[in-house]
Amino acid sequence: xxxxxxxxxxxxxxxxxxxxxxxxxxRGLMLCIRLxxxxxxxxxxxxxxxxxxxxxxEPLFKYLEDRNILIIYKNNNGAQLxxxxxxxxxxxxxxxxxxxxxxxLDSLSTYRERQAVDYWIAQETKAAHAITDxxxxxxxxxxxxxxxxxxxxxxxxxxxxxxxxxxLKRMDxxxxxxxxxxxxxxxYPLFGEKGHDSITQHYFSGHSNTFLxxxxxxxxxxxxxxxxxxxxxxxxxxxxxxxxxxxxxxKFLRKYWDRFTxxxxxxxxxxQIFYWNG
Numbered sequence: 001x002x003x004x005x006x007x008x009x010x011x012x013x014x015x016x017x018x019x020x021x022x023x024x025x026x027r028g029l030m031l032c033i034r035l036x037x038x039x040x041x042x043x044x045x046x047x048x049x050x051x052x053x054x055x056x057x058e059p060l061f062k063y064l065e066d067r068n069i070l071i072i073y074k075n076n077n078g079a080q081l082x083x084x085x086x087x088x089x090x091x092x093x094x095x096x097x098x099x100x101x102x103x104x105l106d107s108l109s110t111y112r113e114r115q116a117v118d119y120w121i122a123q124e125t126k127a128a129h130a131i132t133d134x135x136x137x138x139x140x141x142x143x144x145x146x147x148x149x150x151x152x153x154x155x156x157x158x159x160x161x162x163x164x165x166x167x168l169k170r171m172d173x174x175x176x177x178x179x180x181x182x183x184x185x186x187x188y189p190l191f192g193e194k195g196h197d198s199i200t201q202h203y204f205s206g207h208s209n210t211f212l213x214x215x216x217x218x219x220x221x222x223x224x225x226x227x228x229x230x231x232x233x234x235x236x237x238x239x240x241x242x243x244x245x246x247x248x249x250x251k252f253l254r255k256y257w258d259r260f261t262x263x264x265x266x267x268x269x270x271x272q273i274f275y276w277n278g
Contacts, residue, residue: 001044001096001097002040002042002043002099002100002101003044003045003099003100003101004032004036004044004046004100005046005088005089005091005101005102006032006046006047006048006088006103007084007085007088008025008026008029008047008048008049008053008105009048009050009084010022010053010084011057012053023272023273024106025105026057026060026273027273027274028105028106029047030263030267030274031108031249031253032045032105032108032109033045033064033069034253034259034260034263035108035241035253038238038241038256038259039109039110039238040109040114041238044069044070044097045069046070046071046072046091046100047061047064047071048072048084048087048088048090049073050073050074050075050084051074051075054071057270059266059269060266060269063266072087080172082176082177082178082179083166083179085143085179086166086173088144089102089148089162089165091150092148092150092153092154093154093159093161093162098149098151099121099148099149100148100150100153101147102146103145104144107144109241110222110223111225111238111239111241112133112204112220112224112225113133114236115225115232115234115236116129116131116202117147118236119202119232119234120147120202123200123214125152125198126149126214127148127149127152127156127191128146128148128149128153128187128191128192128198128199129146129148129199129200129201130145130200130202131145131146131203131204132145132202132203133202134205134222135205135206136206137203138206138207139183139184139207140184140188140192140201140203140207140210141180141184141188142180143180143183146183156198157187157190166182168187169182169185192210197213197214200214200216201215201216202216202217203215203217204216204217204218204220204222204232216231217232218230218231218232220232223241224240240252250276
């Protein structure tokens with residue numbers, strides 16, 4: 001099974017500067033679930049969370065669990081901010097998954113992204129996948145734009161559980177951005193070493209050419225699909241989708257709204273959060 005892994009945490013904590021309010025991430029979760037039904041049919045959504053957050057929204061999370069959304073939680077509310085972001089890697093140590101994507105709740109799935117993912121999967125042997133698609137994406141591995149083949153991941157990292165993964169580079173995860181420092185200093189060298197690399201890179205914007213064996217770029221503007229003659233226009237039979245722009249996103253989703261009646265049922269219990277059901 002293939003999976004898309006998210007993290008949500010810190011319901012009872014003070015919001016970090018430049019972070020959205022907590023409810024916006026819950027809204028992002030429900031929008032991501034909708035878009036993934038269209039863009040990633042057959043993939044399982046996984047939500048990694050802490051016990052306090054789970055308890056605060058238990059009816060919502062239990063409802064999602066009954067609809068094949070895997071919720072992973074334990075009494076770990078004291079985890080440092082950026083370590084909680086790395087929880088998205090936990091499914092790589094669960095049996096039954098072949099591919100795991102790590103994604104952000106405030107960045108919705110797009111058709112362009114899915115084209116890149118399908119190209120990576122078609123390579124079959126590339127252990128990792130990385131995307132950059134903005135001028136601000138200046139690192140080879142971003143926490144919400146990476147993917148791994150589970151079997152190759154555990155072999156390359158020589159780890160068999162999440163805690164042993166963190167031991168690859170012990171660090172202070174309370175510092176903002178430390179999760180991405182971990183990814184790029186502890187993991188990227190294991191997948192991106194020239195001559196021994198096993199990574200498909202779609203660096204459309206931001207990070208520059210790495211000159212590894214499976215590198216792709218283009219000038220097609222995100223978040224849309226690629227131009228007809230773009231070599232990265234990997235043809236798949238899926239609808240396109242917008243990025244994190246609410247008006248455009250809802251205009252797109254309304255065309256498929258009858259596929260989400262089960263989601264609107266639980267959302268109506270939280271009208272202060274999911275305003276679109278008013």
